[in-house]
Amino acid sequence: MKIKSLLNYKVFTTIIFILLALLIYGGLYHNVKPETYDVELFSVAEKTIRSPKTVEDEAKTEEERKRAVDEVEKVYVFKKEIAQNRISLVTSIFDFVLDMQEDAKSGTPNDSTDASEKQAAPLTHEEKLELLKETLTKNVSEDVTKAIPDQIFSTLLKASNEDLTKAKKEVGKQVEGIMDEKIREDQVSKIKEDIAIKIGNSSISDHLKEAAIALAQYAIVANDIYDPQLTEEQKSYAKENVEPVKILQGQVIVQEGHLIDRETYRQLELLGLLKSNPTVKPYIGLVIFVFMIIGTLYLYFYNMKAPEEKKQNYIFLTSIILIIALVLMNIIGFMRDLQLNNIGYIFPAAMAPMLIRIMMNERFALIITIILSACGSIIFHDHITGTINFEIAIYILFSGLSGVMFLSNRNQRPNILQAGLCAAVVNIMLIFFILFIGGGQFTRIDYLYNVIYAVVSGLSSAVLTMGLLPFFEAGFGLLSTMKLIELSNPNHPLLKKILTEAPGTYHHSVMVANLSEAACEAIGANGLLARVGCYYHDLGKTKRPHYFIENQMNIHNPHDDLSPETSRDIIVAHVTDGVHMLKKNKFPKEIVDIAEQHHGTTLLKYFYYKAKKENEDVLEEDFRYPGPKPQTKEAAVVSIADSVEAAVRSMSHPTHDQIKSLVQNIIQDRLQDEQLNECDITLKELEIIKNIFCETLNGIFHSRIEYPEFKKQKEKKHAISD
Structure with a gap:
């Protein structure tokens, strides 16, 4: 991470992509490198040689075409x-x-x-x-x-x-x-x-x-x-109808112990199997393949709307996950020497997609699944280098997709195991599909081994995901959906602290969380992040809870006995205190930012005007929060929701029109005060936020029937206050 901080974004990403390209090339090199043989004409073959690929034998094809033309009679x-x-x-x-x-x-x-x-x-x-x-x-x-x-x-x-x-x-x-x-x-x-x-x-x-x-x-x-013209047409037709003569993949070129005659030697030369005449085409093809993978990753991150620091983390994370997956593929690939059929099915195909799904998003997880299925088709070849195994490609593709899909709406950590079990079931179905559609003859032991491979693949995907996830989250400081859900647990020590020491603040935070989540989801922002950020945004109030009105239950307001400057310092301190406490407990940066930015640089109007009465020379800047202003949509929504909820709660029996007017005024005040200038929120999104706030608040503060006893008590209270 220190190295990353010393390099700018372009240099860092370039280095990472180059290293990743080299590692992918190295991981696949052995599987595309053609096997060559040191044989001579008219020597005896020491082993059976098969064709590693399907190629057209142009010499034979031309010979057949010439024969077909010669057989055409004059017209x-x-x-x-x-x-x-x-x-x-x-x-x-x-x-x-x-x-x-x-x-x-x-x-x-x-x-x-x-x-x-x-x-x-x-x-x-x-x-x-x-x-x-x-x-x-x-x-x-x-x-x-x-x-x-x-x-x-x-x-x-x-x-x-x-x-x-x-x-x-x-x-x-x-x-x-x-x-x-x-x-x-x-x-x-x-x-x-x-x-x-x-x-x-x-x-x-x-x-x-x-x-x-x-x-x-x-x-x-x-x-x-x-007719010479018709004769030529017949010859051309006969020539065109000659099927190209091909040397098929897996075809035996020469049997062990047989003589390598001129025809056999020519075929070996054509296939590039002679050490004296190697071919470079597989290496060029691999370069193109690696370029396509790196190009896909580059375009995805180039179009990603995120800070450069976050992009760097994601690029580094993706590279590590891909390398881990390729290493596992190669390890399993070497196990084929144990003569275990279909050993490639044991590969934990859903691991990498699930990790990417949890830490990034579903769309990118699907891209990684496709990349891994393509790599797997090269690594798990059928004992012939340079070939493509489409069966294993389908297996890895659908296994990875199943892991992503079953995890889509199950973000809690225990559900990773459930997703792994579902992936195992899909793996079994895929294996039987591949075996049955091929129509081969298999024994019960073969079926048993394949089912074991499928189950191990699904379960190992879940186990590896759960094992690697904490390291990635801690090492890269990533805020996953699962991490957010864990932080939203009411049993979290800091949430318990707020509930016990500042119950009014806790209730206020929950209300703001409801407003913020609904608004963020409506404009396409991260609603869960906004909710969890709201839970902790006023954590600093636990240091002096009774100095905040929501926690003053039938007690004297201590600010009445303090100077405006002292009250200002206490109120402003709840932001810095909260940020300090969150950092001390190693909270994700996104949560800390919401706590730090939810007041922006707004003015403490009550204490400013109170100080203004005592001293006309008071500066407005001295009574503003230190900031910074909201930098993200989530922070901006929380900032507005915080003010809206507090303002509406202070109203007695607010009507629909009163709530609408209040929300409109608060948003307008934020705009005029330039509090939203540093985030990419639009006026259209602010209009959506306003409507969502109004709908939610109308549902919360709807009119209730007052029972007679409560009504009499209320009238008595008003009479006493009068």
């Missing part, structure tokens, strides 16, 4: 329109020849001849041939004159119309019959031979068969066409 597209085009082409050739034959008989030239040729003599065979070729060149999309020899056209021109017509039909029929079927490029030659045989065996005139065969073979082309 062909059957185009029916090609058949019709080829039939039309070959019949068109016959039609052009028939047309020329008809023109020759009638003496009418072809439409393609010019005017001068219409008057010419009949064409010779050679001229007909040239004219036919010219006509085909102009009217047919393909240059058939180059593909088909002139001899074929010459034969056609010499044939009769009847033979041509017959040949045309036969060739068209054969071509159509063949082209209706799928023909690939490598089949064309064979099919041309087949069609030549068919036409050769047909009834076509012998002198036309050669020409018919030539035209038919020319018409035969491939109609089942190779």
Whole structure:
């Protein structure tokens, strides 16, 4: 703590977070450090080696993809329109020849001849041939004159119309019959031979068969066409559908006594299990993990609305609790060498969350639970370094949450044990959930051991919490809810002292406590702290109880015989005396602050004006409390409640309107006197406080029926006083 006082907040937190990060890294290092082996190619394995993780074997995956691509056949597209085009082409050739034959008989030239040729003599065979070729060149999309020899056209021109017509039909029929079927490029030659045989065996005139065969073979082309684009698409689809080849976590890479061949050696190298080729990825991953933990803690404390000194205590406390939890995890982790299955379930998972819940708050306890469950998943790995045990992570998470939840509304120390028992029950349920959902086969002894682990985990969490709590509270000066409840016990020696020596003050303190607690809870402040602070805020009055009006039971007021200055000193002294007594009894700083600040620097008006009558030169500062002014919302609420309760108690039969006006005036007076300038209370919260005070006071000082006997006595008393 001395070191902490020498360092400012930023330097201290930076040092603590760095040390905590190093300790967490060191605590988890052994569990992520990959186990490497000193093996050589073609040597014999001295032990069975298993994969510590699941990784993709990219070389094997690529090999499988290449094989899948090679297995894809070429994609062909059957185009029916090609058949019709080829039939039309070959019949068109016959039609052009028939047309020329008809023109020759009638003496009418072809439409393609010019005017001068219409008057010419009949064409010779050679001229007909040239004219036919010219006509085909102009009217047919393909240059058939180059593909088909002139001899074929010459034969056609010499044939009769009847033979041509017959040949045309036969060739068209054969071509159509063949082209209706799928023909690939490598089949064309064979099919041309087949069609030549068919036409050769047909009834076509012998002198036309050669020409018919030539035209038919020319018409035969491939109609089942190779499509490179579709083929590539099929290859891509096949490649994408190959599942990545993976080496699974826990998979045996090589059995003990087996030869380490090239494939095995390659897999060991890929997994980073060779000492000659270590991997740094696990260490980088651990650095990222630790950074996330420290970042989470830093952001939480950065956004925490608390004094820097209090933050420092909380940071140091959190670090110690985390380190204790990690040490316990590692100790239990080393016990796995005893061949005890699921020994990790014995870890007191609810300890750290319950400690944080009691000394800080529920929200941060949940954050610590999540952090510990993540750390536990690394430490309690399944005998394979670098793996994550999600089962133990779930176990630690829900066990820690159960401890926090069952403790939420049970803040007394004995209830820690009850929370531990409840956590043990939850642990048993979690273990059976994990065992049953896995569907494994377990003996009765296995179930018995697991139940024992669960019970020990819950009970040890409670025992460690109760054992460590006093040390943390004393060492860090923390004010936990449990500590406040202990201080509120009426059997506490100082409360007994107030009750016996200053009963009026005790009653006043209880009334102020009721007002303060209700108001603080309404504005989100610590109501329990305000209540306990009220119990002790006037402790100093026990030194001279009869000098305070609430303790003057049918006795003469001693202030009537004292000078204003002496009365002032006695009244002011109750604050300093109370603070001294609280510090002597080692009360928490928050309680001492409320006692010290509940009057702020307010003016003792009665004695000031009394002194003013005797001496006009009296200074107002001499009749003010020494302060300091309220620094927290709780101290401000207690300060206002103290004045309000005393003022209302002095009124006879206060009405609702009178109480409301009185509370409003007191709050307004505090504002004008700048007594609330040093705390972060808002005007909206003051309005809420006013309404709560009015509601509570109306309930306390409600009108009561006066019985006749009491009424007569009261009238007699008033008559005597008159």
